[in-house]
Amino acid sequence: MARTVPASTRIGFTLLAWVIALLLFSPILWVLLTAFKTEAEAIAASPTFLPQNFTLENFAAVQDRSDYFKHAFNSIVVSLGSTLLGLAIGIPAAWAMAFAPTKRTKDVLMWMLSTKMMPAVGVLIPIYLIFRDLRLLDTVHGLTLIMTLINLPIIIWMLYTYFKEIPVDILEAARMDGAELWNEIVHVLVPMAVPGIASTLLLNVILAWNEAFWTITLTSGRAGTLTAFISSFSSPQGLFLAKLSAASLLAIAPILLMGWFSQKQLVRGLTFGAVK
Amino acid sequence: MKLTPILVGAFTLALAATASAQTITIATVNNGDMIRMQGLSDAFTAETGIELNWVVLEENTLRQNVTTDIATNGGQYDVMTIGTYEVPIWARQDWLVPLDALSSDADYDVDDLLPPIRDGLSVDGKLYAAPFYGESSFIMYRKDLMEKAGLTMPEAPTWEFIGEAARAMTDRANDINGICLRGKAGWGENMAFLTAMSNSFGARWFDENWQPQFNTPQWKSTLDTYLGLMADAGPAGASSNGFNENLTLFQQGKCGMWIDATVAASFVTNPADSTVADQVGFALAPDNGLGKRGNWLWAWSLAIPKGSQQQDAAASFIKWATDKAYLDMVAAQDGWANVPPGTRISLYENPEYQAAAPFAEMTMGSIYAADPTHPTVDPVPYVGVQFVAIPEFAGIGTNVGQLFSAALAGQMSADDALAQAQEATLRDMTRAGYIK
Numbered sequence: 001m002a003r004t005v006p007a008s009t010r011i012g013f014t015l016l017a018w019v020i021a022l023l024l025f026s027p028i029l030w031v032l033l034t035a036f037k038t039e040a041e042a043i044a045a046s047p048t049f050l051p052q053n054f055t056l057e058n059f060a061a062v063q064d065r066s067d068y069f070k071h072a073f074n075s076i077v078v079s080l081g082s083t084l085l086g087l088a089i090g091i092p093a094a095w096a097m098a099f100a101p102t103k104r105t106k107d108v109l110m111w112m113l114s115t116k117m118m119p120a121v122g123v124l125i126p127i128y129l130i131f132r133d134l135r136l137l138d139t140v141h142g143l144t145l146i147m148t149l150i151n152l153p154i155i156i157w158m159l160y161t162y163f164k165e166i167p168v169d170i171l172e173a174a175r176m177d178g179a180e181l182w183n184e185i186v187h188v189l190v191p192m193a194v195p196g197i198a199s200t201l202l203l204n205v206i207l208a209w210n211e212a213f214w215t216i217t218l219t220s221g222r223a224g225t226l227t228a229f230i231s232s233f234s235s236p237q238g239l240f241l242a243k244l245s246a247a248s249l250l251a252i253a254p255i256l257l258m259g260w261f262s263q264k265q266l267v268r269g270l271t272f273g274a275v276k
Numbered sequence: 277m278k279l280t281p282i283l284v285g286a287f288t289l290a291l292a293a294t295a296s297a298q299t300i301t302i303a304t305v306n307n308g309d310m311i312r313m314q315g316l317s318d319a320f321t322a323e324t325g326i327e328l329n330w331v332v333l334e335e336n337t338l339r340q341n342v343t344t345d346i347a348t349n350g351g352q353y354d355v356m357t358i359g360t361y362e363v364p365i366w367a368r369q370d371w372l373v374p375l376d377a378l379s380s381d382a383d384y385d386v387d388d389l390l391p392p393i394r395d396g397l398s399v400d401g402k403l404y405a406a407p408f409y410g411e412s413s414f415i416m417y418r419k420d421l422m423e424k425a426g427l428t429m430p431e432a433p434t435w436e437f438i439g440e441a442a443r444a445m446t447d448r449a450n451d452i453n454g455i456c457l458r459g460k461a462g463w464g465e466n467m468a469f470l471t472a473m474s475n476s477f478g479a480r481w482f483d484e485n486w487q488p489q490f491n492t493p494q495w496k497s498t499l500d501t502y503l504g505l506m507a508d509a510g511p512a513g514a515s516s517n518g519f520n521e522n523l524t525l526f527q528q529g530k531c532g533m534w535i536d537a538t539v540a541a542s543f544v545t546n547p548a549d550s551t552v553a554d555q556v557g558f559a560l561a562p563d564n565g566l567g568k569r570g571n572w573l574w575a576w577s578l579a580i581p582k583g584s585q586q587q588d589a590a591a592s593f594i595k596w597a598t599d600k601a602y603l604d605m606v607a608a609q610d611g612w613a614n615v616p617p618g619t620r621i622s623l624y625e626n627p628e629y630q631a632a633a634p635f636a637e638m639t640m641g642s643i644y645a646a647d648p649t650h651p652t653v654d655p656v657p658y659v660g661v662q663f664v665a666i667p668e669f670a671g672i673g674t675n676v677g678q679l680f681s682a683a684l685a686g687q688m689s690a691d692d693a694l695a696q697a698q699e700a701t702l703r704d705m706t707r708a709g710y711i712k
Contacts, residue, residue: 040549043527065314065315065332125344125348128348128350217340220329221330221331222329228331228333232332232333235306235334240306
């Protein structure tokens with residue numbers, strides 16, 4: 001029998017949800033509004049909420065100084081490329097761990113997760129030297145490679161968790177019908193796991209899009225992504241708050257839109273397995 | 277249609293294009309003068325045929341990136357924008373190419389560089405970086421508020437006068453703070469100001485045996501004066517204020533005085549941004565009659581890392597960006613008030629510049645008042661006015677900066693901050709091998 005919730009509780013929780021959502025959204029809203037203000041208005045001691053002198057000149061100045069489209073293209077290639085490469089490696093790996101585990105599988109999973117616990121700067125010098133020797137510095141394919149390696153543990157963990165929910169009997173039935181390993185994964189497992197793969201893909205695209213440490217350290221202009229683009233508008237001596245906001249807005253807009261349209265899959269992916 | 281010949285042709289064309297265009301990569305910070313240089317650099321490409329690939333980064337990110345690249349001989353950058361802190365350290369590590377060609381180029385006229393700036397960028401008499409713009413620090417003050425307080429700012433005031441003036445100018449009811457000073461923690465933030473201030477109180481970071489000196493009366497006097505000034509006449513929340521925050525406060529008429537970088541003079545006197553542009557006066561940083569003023573010395577400079585594969589092209593760019601002709605080009609386009617300051621003697625002798633920049637004379641006086649090779653009253657084993665030019669200083673300076681910022685925020689007493697600074701610095705210097 002469904003439990004009835006008093007109207008006052010429902011309204012209370014709805015209001016609380018709105019307040020929390022607005023609080024979380026407020027920095028992005030502030031960036032949005034500041035991007036259309038003049039520099040003087042952006043730093044006014046008595047801040048204005050809406051732009052009093054609405055202007056688009058910050059966007060023009062940002063594009064004039066730095067090539068937004070080049071950085072956006074690099075961001076798209078690196079985030080999508082690293083995610084697809086990660087899925088190509090992660091799906092067979094997660095299959096092996098979910099359906100053909102050994103007594104060391106749990107240890108391997110924990111080891112992979114532990115690599116995410118080390119601060120990135122701890123491996124900066126060895127990675128930098130490897131990139132230098134392989135001539136991967138400031139290249140989009142080098143950045144795609146490092147982004148794949150960084151996010152691979154998360155991809156495998158998410159897919160492993162999802163695959164564990166799929167009854168092994170279905171895969172065995174396919175095998176009895178003569179399906180080989182490749183067909184079993186491509187034609188049976190993947191179609192059943194599309195929601196999980198989609199949410200893994202979305203989350204990893206967002207993670208790769210927002211990654212700043214490696215994308216800034218390993219590039220010097222040609223392969224720079226939008227995180228490097230934003231960084232170039234931060235200044236220790238000078239007030240460029242409105243331009244910085246315009247650059248930030250341009251950088252987050254594509255991923256914000258993608259997140260908005262795919263929020264159902266994202267929430268499903270992030271909460272999967274939480275309630276059984 | 278056969279694809280192979282087309283692909284081979286395209287590949288050959290691509291190779292030819294790559295071979296014909298020489299491109300150098302320049303790492304720089306997002307400061308107004310650097311942005312202007314980026315905008316004017318088409319003239320360099322037109323003159324030399326050398327293409328420029330710009331990497332503009334936030335200061336700390338730039339520092340981390342170029343340090344990583346230079347320490348690993350990565351070769352990502354051909355020209356690096358670095359400061360007076362890095363130059364002596366990196367030159368001693370043999371990471372930088374000496375600018376011998378520039379030094380011996382009569383056209384470039386290296387003797388025209390301001391001596392304190394040139395000294396800060398040289399090691400054993402060799403120039404390792406060319407200054408793009410230089411700065412010291414001085415007092416910017418509101419002439420109207422000073423007059424209202426019944427005081428007259430001397431050209432070279434003492435800390436005692438500054439304390440008296442700051443308290444007299446403070447008007448809490450109208451949100452006027454007598455003085456705005458840096459409080460944000462960081463070796464280049466509050467410690468730049470406090471180290472320079474401490475020099476004028478006779479304090480020093482280390483004695484000649486690298487023993488930390490925070491347990492001396494000179495440091496106690498420095499910190500007590502700073503905290504007292506900020507408590508009586510400083511803005512609320514000052515422990516979060518750095519250059520940009522104080523610039524905003526001053527431009528909006530909330531500060532009676534501000535002691536900070538000379539480069540701020542053009543911002544606070546620009547009517548487009550500053551509400552008090554016509555009321556700003558300038559004076560030398562304060563002293564205590566000990567022979568040292570509380571002002572610093574810094575120069576954003578262009579250097580060539582040893583790992584660069586295009587050192588000649590890099591040198592020709594550095595010459596273009598730091599010689600007299602560049603100043604003329606900026607003046608022709610944006611006016612004399614906007615040329616990069618603090619690098620050349622001839623600029624300060626130029627009547628057009630003197631007329632356009634009312635702060636010119638005081639800026640040069642401040643630069644000459646700082647001596648990076650003899651920064652303190654008592655002798656020290658290091659160079660650097662507002663920093664100690666050793667690799668460990670960035671970490672140690674930021675640690676001490678956090679303690680002093682906490683004291684400013686009222687989270688600990690001045691005595692506790694100094695005692696902890698002494699203990700932490702002694703530990704770090706012992707670990708680093710300076711103290712046996």
